[in-house]
Amino acid sequence: MRIDVLSLFPGFIAESAALGVVGRAAGRGLVAVKAWNPRDHASGIHRRVDERPFGGGPGMVMLPEPLEACLAAARADGATGPLIHLSPQGPRFTQAKARALAATPGFLLLCGRYEGIDERFLAAHVDEELSIGDYVLSGGELGAAVVVDAVVRLLEGTLNDADSAVQDSFEDGLLDCPHYTRSETLGTEGVPGVLLSGDHARIARWRRQQALGRTWRRRPDLLARMALSPQDRALLAEFIAGQASGPGRP
Secondary structure, eight states: OEEEEEOSOHHHHHHHHTSHHHHHHHHTTSOEEEEEOGGGGOOTTTTOOEEOOTTOOSSOEEOHHHHHHHHHHHHHTTOOSOEEEEOTTSOBOOHHHHHHHHTSSEEEEEEOOTTOBOHHHHHHHOOEEEBSSSSOOSSSHHHHHHHHHHHHTTSTTSSSSTHHHHTSTTTTSSOOOOOOOOBTTTBTTTOOGGGGSOOHHHHHHHHHHHHHHHHHHHOHHHHHTOOOOHHHHHHHHHHHHHHHHSTTOO
C-alpha cells in the first residue's frame, strides 16, 4: 500500500510514520508513506502558500496553486487513489472506514492549515472528507496520523498476531473486553477467576459478555445500532442483572 500526505509539516508525517506499528509495516515493505510539502511547489522568493481571504476576516487561507502543483507532482510520482481532506466538516472516521481503506492500493491525505483551504481547490480535486472528531485542531496532520495508523495496522502481516486486530474495539461494533496480564507485583490479584481456569469456552463467553456489558455502560449508542443475536441478548441481560445486584451499582 502507498499513502501520500500533502502537508506543510512533512517532518511530522515522516517521523510519525517511522514509529511503532506503521514503522514496522514500512520496514516489512507493506506500506510506503510519503509526505509532500506544498511550499516546495510555491512560486516567488518567499514560496508563499497562503493569502488573505476575500471578504475580509481573521486568518489566512491556503492558496490553490501550490496545492495543485504539489498534487500533480504526487500523482506523477505514482500516487493513486482518492484525495481525502482531513476536515471537521467531513463524516466521522470509523473502524469500518479504516477497513475499507485498508483494502485499497492507496490514497492521498490533504492536511489543511490556517483558516482552511481555498474552496475552489477542494471542489476541483478532493474526493471525500474525513473528520476524527467534533473539535478543531491547528491542522490536519494529527488527523492524518490517526488515519494512517488505523489503516496500516489492518494490513495483513503488520501485526505479529493477526487476531489482535480482529479482537479490537469496534471491529464487531462493540468495545473491547478488559484485559489482564502477568504482573510481577500484582500476580493474580484482582484477575477474574474464569481467566485462570484454562477453560477456553468459558473464557470466550466471559469476554463476549464483558464486551457487551462494557458497551452497554460506556457507549449505549453503539448497542442501539446493533441487532444482537439471542445469545448476545441473554449474555447482556445476565451482565445487567449482575450489575444491578452488585455493591454500589445502579
